[in-house]
Amino acid sequence: MTDTSEHSRAEGLSTPPPQCPASKLGLGPGPGGRTRLYGPEAEADPYGLYERLREEHGSVAPVLLSGDLPAWLVLGYRENLDVTRTPSRFSRDPRLWTETREGRVPPDHPLLPVVTWQPMMSFVDGEQHERWRGAVNDSIARFDRRGIRRHVTQCANQLVDRFCATGHADLVHQFAEHLPMMAMTQLLGMPEEYSPQLVNAARDMLRGTETAIASNEFVQETLRKLVARKHAQPGADFTTWLLEHPAGLTDDEVQQHLRLVLIAAFETTANLIANTLKMVLTDVRFQASLAGGHMTLPDAVEQVLWDEPPFLTVLGRWAAQDTELAGKQIKAGDALVLGLAAGNVDTVVRPDLDAPIHGNRAHLAFSGGAHECPGQDVGRAIASTGIDALLLRLPDLALAVEESELYYRSSLLSRHLIELPVKFTAHEPTPLELTVGAPSADQPSEVVQPMAPAVPSGQAPKNRTSWWKSLRNLFRRR
Numbered sequence: 001m002t003d004t005s006e007h008s009r010a011e012g013l014s015t016p017p018p019q020c021p022a023s024k025l026g027l028g029p030g031p032g033g034r035t036r037l038y039g040p041e042a043e044a045d046p047y048g049l050y051e052r053l054r055e056e057h058g059s060v061a062p063v064l065l066s067g068d069l070p071a072w073l074v075l076g077y078r079e080n081l082d083v084t085r086t087p088s089r090f091s092r093d094p095r096l097w098t099e100t101r102e103g104r105v106p107p108d109h110p111l112l113p114v115v116t117w118q119p120m121m122s123f124v125d126g127e128q129h130e131r132w133r134g135a136v137n138d139s140i141a142r143f144d145r146r147g148i149r150r151h152v153t154q155c156a157n158q159l160v161d162r163f164c165a166t167g168h169a170d171l172v173h174q175f176a177e178h179l180p181m182m183a184m185t186q187l188l189g190m191p192e193e194y195s196p197q198l199v200n201a202a203r204d205m206l207r208g209t210e211t212a213i214a215s216n217e218f219v220q221e222t223l224r225k226l227v228a229r230k231h232a233q234p235g236a237d238f239t240t241w242l243l244e245h246p247a248g249l250t251d252d253e254v255q256q257h258l259r260l261v262l263i264a265a266f267e268t269t270a271n272l273i274a275n276t277l278k279m280v281l282t283d284v285r286f287q288a289s290l291a292g293g294h295m296t297l298p299d300a301v302e303q304v305l306w307d308e309p310p311f312l313t314v315l316g317r318w319a320a321q322d323t324e325l326a327g328k329q330i331k332a333g334d335a336l337v338l339g340l341a342a343g344n345v346d347t348v349v350r351p352d353l354d355a356p357i358h359g360n361r362a363h364l365a366f367s368g369g370a371h372e373c374p375g376q377d378v379g380r381a382i383a384s385t386g387i388d389a390l391l392l393r394l395p396d397l398a399l400a401v402e403e404s405e406l407y408y409r410s411s412l413l414s415r416h417l418i419e420l421p422v423k424f425t426a427h428e429p430t431p432l433e434l435t436v437g438a439p440s441a442d443q444p445s446e447v448v449q450p451m452a453p454a455v456p457s458g459q460a461p462k463n464r465t466s467w468w469k470s471l472r473n474l475f476r477r478r
Contacts, residue, residue, distance in 0.1 A: 034062045034070060037313075037337070043410040046312055050075060050342040059326040059346075063337065065315070065412065066110055069099050071335040072328065073313070077346035077364065079326050080338055084369030087125040089323050090336060092371060094123060096318040098333030113205050113216040114315060114413070120256040122316065122371060129370065131247050136257055137374050139241035143187065148378065149385045155182040156389035157430050164393065167426035168400060170419045171390075172274050177203075179386045180269035180379075184262055187378075189237030190226055198222065202266045219263070223255045261375060267414055268366075269379040271310035272301065273386055274417045278406065279304055280387075281399045281422070286356075297384050299358045306344050306357050309365035312415050314338040316371075337412075340364040394424040 030036045035053060042049055050073075053061040059076030074080050083090045094115045099105050105112070117123050121132035156179055163169040181195045181202070197218070204215040226239055228251075234240040238261070242254045249257070279286050279300065286300060295303075317336040324330065343364045345353055366373035373379075391397060400421040407418045 030064045031068050032062070032070065034064045036064045036068070037071075037073065037412055038064075038066045046410050046415060047341065047345075050339060050345075054342065057328075060328045062328075065335070065337075067106070069104065069335070071315070071337050072325070072330060073337045073339050073342075074325070075339045075342040075346070076326060077343040077349040080340070080343040080364055081368050082325065083317050083336055083338065084367055084371065087320075087370065089320055090317040091320040092123055092125055092129075092316060092318075093117065094316075094318060096320060096333050097335055098331070099335070101333065108210075108213065110210065110212045111315065111412075113212055118256045119250070119253045120260050122260055125370070132249070132253065132257065133370070133374065135242055135245040135247040135249055136261070138245060139238050140375055140378065142241055143238075143378065145381065148183070148187070148381055151186055152179070152183050152382050152385040153389045155179055155186075156386045157393065158182075160390060160393045161429035164424075164429055165426050168421070168423045170421055171277055172417050172420045175386075175390065176274040176277065176417075176420070177270050179273060180266050180382055183269075183382050184265050187238050188226065188258060188262065189230060189235050189239045190222075194222060198262070199266070202263050205263065219259055220255070223258045223262075226258065227251050227255050264373065265375055265379055265382075268310035268373070268376075269382050271308075271414065271416045272304060272379065272383045274420055275304045275308045275310075276301060276383060276387060277390075278417060278420055279307075280391075281397070281420075282403045282406075295356070295358065297388075298380075299356075301380060301384060302359055302361055302363070303357055305365035306350075306360075306363045308415075309340045309344060309363065311365070311413055312339075312341040312410070313413055314340060314367060315412065338364070338367065340367065341415075393430065394422075397422050397424045399423075 035049070036042055037049075053063070053073060054075045057075075059074070059079045061073045061075060063071055063073045065071050074083055094100065095117050097105075097115070100115075105115075119132075121129050121136060124132070156175075159175050159178055159182075163174055169175070177199050178195065181199050182192060185192055185195050185198070201215040201218045205212050205219070227243070230237070230239045230243055231251075234244070239254065239258060242249055242257060243251075286295065286303070315335065315337050317338065319330045319332050319334045319336065321332050322330070325336075330336070344350070347353075349362070350357075366376045400423040406420065408415050409418055
């Protein structure tokens, strides 16, 4: 690792929780006594900040977004579900936001890419939401699950081939960040060469940097060209299926939903892969459960989704009327931030945070209610298949630094590992014939069938996966 503590503070990096008490971070109140959710101090220890706010305010806390715009952070598990399940009180339409209507959100505000109303399902409720959501759900259901896994395995092997001869790698930049975008560009029907540029643009947008608006425009222009191309050259891909859906989406509506799916799938899956791999290599609870045969791949993934959800928060609810939430008086037009990470560690639902959770999918990682993430099973498939392929190729994988040397970068929305340095026995790349068999972006699979149903909550699959067997062998050798 090359990060010094001074460099880390400047870049808003942090180590995993638990960390230093929030009281030592210098988190002073902003205007109106509200706590800022942005800036180096808040980004250094988001989990510590959530707990301090919970102690001071309970399940709902008054906070400030970038530019000192007021909002409410929902910290309680039950309160998060209440907000997501009652659209009559808490709407997804950002045009209700008082700060926007009264002209206090400047045109260059870094959060504009995620709060500007666009014609897509995440910004509407009711019949319009059902129409757009139905088109997305139907199109996702047409994916061939086996075809996805074949393609992800091929992509994972291609990535491993790039570094396997060196004996060392950074699994964030060389694997976790690239695999989801490689998979999603194929599923959307895009040329694979777009993948690296889209990774950079997506990260920049979600961090809310000064260039977030420009990055958003790059993504939008890329997708505009994709929609135009699919009109002329339709295929067995998500873009074509949206264009052809009976709901009759316009080109702009298709484009906006492609952006939504692409960005959400990238961020959640990249973080899920990185955090799961970190747990595999460092978490004592996991190693003990694995050694005893008590944890499987689905268990490991769900544990990560509870402990370190890919999105810390989601800015996306606005009060449709004056209302009350956890004793706080919420005014019509107020913004609410869903505290997914905070809700997941609420002692109301998890009285013992150290106890492992086996197969329980009741977490908030994919939000809840009618707007719950529609592509979560695709993300799980990409993550589990990619990890499977990686560990089969690198069975003696080990962390190359001390766990205390792992750093995170946090923003309002997400928190992700900066690096995950590993070492392993170097070997030559896999022969080509072992990595082929998945359709390319130009020749997607024509086999279209509904995805297999998810494993019910609390139930493990009947057969152990090769991933599980590889990990058991890995820990037996240690």
